[in-house]
Amino acid sequence: MAATLTERRLFILKLVVQEFIETATPIASDTLVRKFGLGFSSATVRNDMAALEEIGYLTHLHTSAGRVPTDAGYRFFVENLMDRTSLSMAEQRMIRHQFYQVRGELDQWIQLAGAVLARTAQNASLVTPPRAEQLRFKNLELISIHDTMVLAVLVFHGGIVKQQTFSVDTARAAEELRRSAGRISDQLLDLTMSQVEQLIAQDAQRPTPTFGEFDRGVIDLVIHAMQTFEEQAREQIHSDGLLEMLSQPEFIPSLARDDAERAVERLRRVLEILKSGRGLGQLIPQALASNGVQVIIGGEHGEDEMREYSVVLARYGVGGTVTGVLGVIGPTRMSYPRSISTVRYISSLMSNLLGNLYAGDTRPPFEGE
Amino acid sequence: MAATLTERRLFILKLVVQEFIETATPIASDTLVRKFGLGFSSATVRNDMAALEEIGYLTHLHTSAGRVPTDAGYRFFVENLMDRTSLSMAEQRMIRHQFYQVRGELDQWIQLAGAVLARTAQNASLVTPPRAEQLRFKNLELISIHDTMVLAVLVFHGGIVKQQTFSVDTARAAEELRRSAGRISDQLLDLTMSQVEQLIAQDAQRPTPTFGEFDRGVIDLVIHAMQTFEEQAREQIHSDGLLEMLSQPEFIPSLARDDAERAVERLRRVLEILKSGRGLGQLIPQALASNGVQVIIGGEHGEDEMREYSVVLARYGVGGTVTGVLGVIGPTRMSYPRSISTVRYISSLMSNLLGNLYAGDTRPPFEGE
DNA sequence: CTTTAGCACTCCTGGTATGAGAGTGCTAAG
DNA sequence: CTTAGCACTCTCATACCAGGAGTGCTAAAG
Structure with a gap:
């Protein structure tokens, strides 16, 4: 019999994802009940978890381990369960302030965007310079x-x-x-x-x-x-925030539940992705062609290198002509609410800044002075 | 009774350092005899090794481990024992070719220098842009x-x-x-x-x-x-070659003899050094003030962050006015002959390239057109 | 005095056993 | 449908052991 999604199951899924994102350890039924004072028992939670597993939103690595979200679980969380928040006003103000300090220098903006994304989302960031399709x-x-x-x-x-x-x-x-x-x-x-x-x-x-x-x-x-x-x-991709990403438990051998060997292998993988853009595949062109914030979770796009990572991207720029892409990359267990709101804010900020620079500079070719 | 440096002991020291650089595993007396068909027995080698240890050029981590050079051992090797080589003509030509391809673009040269240093020395590289003390x-x-x-x-x-x-x-x-x-x-x-x-x-x-x-x-x-x-x-330091350095055994948990935990900690350390220049301390100003290739081994300069790393630096530029620093950074067990010859070649190449750019552009201030 | 064979000793390493602990899955009762 | 209870599974840390590597020492030989 196919498992169905009841209200409570959704709620439990949400809790599991949030908890896992926060603690980076598999979530036990019991933990949820204790921590959140749920009105039902751990056995009930276990049943629901089993159902969620059947549907495909959770897994566990072995019999006696807590539950962990699957890519599909994260996806569902991002699309239907997540609290949609924004950066706090104080954060926004602080970020804006930094940008205004380097008034009028595009390269600096790009660099700053990368640094701020990384620091705010505690993961690696990537920024492509804004480009017209064609130089004029x-x-x-x-x-x-x-x-x-x-x-x-x-x-x-x-x-x-x-x-x-x-x-x-x-x-x-x-x-x-x-x-x-x-x-x-x-x-x-x-x-x-x-x-x-x-x-x-x-x-x-x-x-x-x-x-x-x-x-x-x-x-x-x-x-x-x-x-x-x-x-x-x-091709050009600026990246930053390696150190920030390195502080994620996935990269700390003693905290990573799997082989220590893999923590370093993982790191090498990301370095290669960030340096060469390989593995990102079509993501950037795709992000350039779409609006709003794009979230790519794990291996959703078939690139094997990316199986353990998620990317949150957004286009920024002026009109449809001068655009770049910026975003955050990190383990699938990243805080999507935070990454998304950060990327959204920085992209709109960059768009505004560029707007000042480009406004009135969009005359069509061959019209002369 | 103080141990003295006989010819044979020097030879053994040289072999130990070279072998350790190559294999990254502690060197046993027996190994040397077998591998190089020495004319004397492993016991003799052991005695000499003990002497070298007493002098302070070798250590071992525990009783039944092979010998490893100390910082002082590397230093002595670099100064007295090392075969002074240059890059092969073929390599030089290949490198030169790459530089000529990006004719006339300073930023590109810097980037290229970093990439070539890293690739050739198989370690991380750092390059500071060439600067006049004062812009004119x-x-x-x-x-x-x-x-x-x-x-x-x-x-x-x-x-x-x-x-x-x-x-x-x-x-x-x-x-x-x-x-x-x-x-x-x-x-x-x-x-x-x-x-x-x-x-x-x-x-x-x-x-x-x-x-x-x-x-x-x-x-x-x-x-x-x-x-x-x-x-x-x-402040500005360009760095590159993280991936190259990461392929050194020191950063591969299964090959590093110590805790896997430390391999990552090590990496974080280097990342911080490369990103912020912290830990390099006075090395760069110092390199700017001196001629030839500088080699700083391990904690020689008192910076604790650097204890496990060596740096090979050289000044490059035109005359005494427009200068930058470039070099290689890696574990103390780096190949000094290779690093030094690479750094030497690239620095002279960069100096030549800059020379073309700056020649005749050094009129003193206030003399006008 | 130097070299070397021989050997005991130390310490690392990898594999296996073991017990505690964590969490689940299932069953049967409420 | 929920839940208490419990058996079962798997991990993790610890301890232990055997094998191996390499040294340091000693005593004999050159």
């Missing part, structure tokens, strides 16, 4: 460093700046560099990479090309920079 | 992002670029921004932070100041940027 050119400066060395400072829409030095065969006067930069800036304004390529191809065929040989060299550099930037932007 | 101003651009948002791109000598956005009360025309940036760039050229402060103080007292209110606001921003940059540059 805004400005170019050429600054002579010495005789044959030139520094190119490229500015793209959204305040993205990229620097690159290159050497030239013969020395150029500052004025010449300035004129070249001006020419290029004027012509390339608001263009995407492919449009730049198109433009320069067309220009070369004209009877009187706008760009000289030197200009063309510089533009090649620009194209190359845009290309590598877009490429590496897709 | 080179150029400023002001670029309007939208109505009330302006992006300032600051260029300093040595190709150091810093960007910062700020908001203005009323919209400014592009031309106005350009003129302001031009004025400021002209006046501030080649100045250090304190000189900029001086200049602006003087200017304010003139009957007809060069700088308007807006200019002064921007210059405040410049000063602030220089200040925070110099401050955080002092």
